[in-house]
Amino acid sequence: MKIKVVIFDADKTLWDHYNISEFEDPIKIINKNEIEDAKGRKLKVFPDVRETLEELKKKGIILGLATWNYPDKTQKILQILDLYKYFDVIVSRDFPYKFIMINEILSELRNKGIKIKPEETMFIDDRRSHFGNVWLYLGNIKCVEMWKDIKCHSEILHMLD
Template sequence: MVIKAVVYDADKTLWNHHNISELVEPMSVSGDVLVDGRGDRVVVFPGVRDTLKTLRETGIMLGLATWNYESATKRVLSLLDLRFDVVVSKDYPYKFMMLMEFLIRASQLGMRIKPDEVLYVDDRRDHFGYIWFHIGKVKCLEMWKDVKEHREILKMIENEPNS
């Protein structure tokens, strides 16, 4: 299987915060740290930026599928300067529906991606069964269990057969 797209969850996968939809203005950023109006901090995990950059350079499409309000997701991604080709941000937890939307939007951008060409990374394994049932053989990784740091995702992709 060749991985053509990596789709990430956001909260507790890309950064330490559990729910960016709770953040309030004004927000400020210094490096990998965003601070909101109450002093809540969002810290991008080590290796995230390098991993995203390497994936993009190798031609892999980057997606985000997150259970957050779209306005909050857009604001935080913009402030932290994190870029994805397709962002699906919904106020419900059904990741399989978000991944279906990702595949549709990728197709609209000219990328024909089959489910078994997608790697999905989330800190919660409980989404995986629904993804496999509704979409098919998406490769799923549980962040912090299957991989301990973001750069390991690159090694997993390199070690995939036919990569």
């Protein structure tokens, strides 16, 4: 079945930092793919992320974000990096349960009249440990472990069918 929705994790999946919730203002832009917070913590967007998100949008794929971070920090970092515009639904929570976040994303799409089956959904995360509950509670979602199942973001484009 064709993939209609791709849901990304953020930390260690879209960028190299492990926890953007700890970032403190002011945040300095080093370049379009790199920022630094008040304490010198740096974050760098992984190669191919922007191009892959743009290509997914061109293909009509709905993009979601499910991240274990404080919502205000997620929104701020996505806006500073100019990545916010790519995501149709963003769910950022202060708990690690990705299956709950993915369910929220799919529910929000249903509320907008977009019905998505589990097998039409792809979830990309750097931690395989989240996949068990995704499958248990949500069904046959295609889960992809970043850096193990794929080595770069552009490989996602070849996994859509």
